[in-house]
Amino acid sequence: MRYLDFSGVLSRSDLLLKGMLLTAQISVISMVFALMIAVLVASVSLSSSRFVRLPAVVYVEAIRNTPFIVQVFLIYFGLPSFGIRLDPTVAAILAMSIYGGAYCSEVIRAGIQSITKGQIEAGRALGMSPLTIFKHVIFKPALAAVFPSLAAQFILLLLSSSVVSAISVPELTGIGNDIQGITLRNMEIYLVIAVVYVVLVAVLKGVMTVLERVLFPFKFLGR
Numbered sequence: 001m002r003y004l005d006f007s008g009v010l011s012r013s014d015l016l017l018k019g020m021l022l023t024a025q026i027s028v029i030s031m032v033f034a035l036m037i038a039v040l041v042a043s044v045s046l047s048s049s050r051f052v053r054l055p056a057v058v059y060v061e062a063i064r065n066t067p068f069i070v071q072v073f074l075i076y077f078g079l080p081s082f083g084i085r086l087d088p089t090v091a092a093i094l095a096m097s098i099y100g101g102a103y104c105s106e107v108i109r110a111g112i113q114s115i116t117k118g119q120i121e122a123g124r125a126l127g128m129s130p131l132t133i134f135k136h137v138i139f140k141p142a143l144a145a146v147f148p149s150l151a152a153q154f155i156l157l158l159l160s161s162s163v164v165s166a167i168s169v170p171e172l173t174g175i176g177n178d179i180q181g182i183t184l185r186n187m188e189i190y191l192v193i194a195v196v197y198v199v200l201v202a203v204l205k206g207v208m209t210v211l212e213r214v215l216f217p218f219k220f221l222g223r
Helices: 013-044 050-064 066-084 088-113 119-125 130-167 172-183 186-215
Strands: none
Touching: 013 050, 013 088, 013 130, 050 088, 050 130, 066 088, 066 130, 088 130, 088 186, 119 130, 119 186, 130 172, 130 186
């Protein structure tokens, strides 16, 4: 009977720590870029012009209807055909940003559509500029409304980072695969990795909860 032996895995905890930190780093950077892409795409997709909306619709549908790993391979292995060679980590961030941007754009679009015309007209009646109306009457309330859904998408993006190990990015799963190849302790290493991902998600949830209270305190008045 085989017993679990974590000694070989834990002796390489420094490697796992580096992998965990890289996972956190590429995930946070990708979340920032994904949010920027999402805001732009959501705004374009709500345009009254069909020709303006079309690129946004094509982008969202293309990303949402193809596997993430295929998108990663297209960027890392496909772009060199056009003379563009990216570092694995850069390719991972680019792929995750594009992937996350498509999903987050639909969340933000739904939030913007939840703002009634009456609120916008009230802003105009108060003499607000179009930019001020978009920022304070449309975007901020919309973001507040969909923030929990946006946080869920960020968590999925963090978990999706494990896929980029397929292009030799030394993040948590990639390092775990290397350790597994050395120690041959399959169950032990992947149990440890699973626990680390649970911790990362818990930390991200905590950060997003704090951010929500800081950015949108009006949601918690009277609670």
